[in-house]
Amino acid sequence: MSFLFKDKKNNDGVEKVGFEEILSEDRMIRREKRFRILNTVIIYNSEEDYYESLATCVNENNVIETISIEAFDIQENVIELKGAYVDYEEYxxxxxxxxxxxIYYL
Known part of the structure; x- marks a missing residue:
């Protein structure tokens, strides 16, 4: 997901800038699921030297899966990840x- 600046408008020396979302046309959706988070953990990958946030979740069919939740959007009313819902898209x-x-609450 990338962003472009919209037109800039000057009002008394104050510059207002808006964002416009650009969705890539050349992406093929492989899988879409809704999950409920059971637990989260942050792991360290020493080979590639980075941290990753993982969530153990249950899907609509009561199957438990672990997914990466790096860079997911989180609604402002989410104060705890455990019990929150995830709309997941793999493409x-x-x-x-x-x-x-x-990531959100119902």
Missing amino acids: EEDSEVKCSGK
């Missing part, structure tokens, strides 16, 4: 598998 973009999602 292929430029022959690379990526995922995105939104």
Whole structure:
């Protein structure tokens, strides 16, 4: 997901800038699911030197899965990840598998 600046408007020396979302046209959705978070953990990958946030979740069919929730959008009313819902989307973009999602309460 990327963003573009919209037109800038000057009002008495104050510059207002809005954002416009650009969705890539060349991505193929592989999987869409809704999960409920049971637990979260942050792991460290020493080989590639980075941290990753993982969530153990249950889907609509009561199957438990662990997914990465890195860079997912989180609604402002979410104060604890445990028990929150995740709308998960896995897609292929430029022959690379990526995922995105939104974390929220009902």
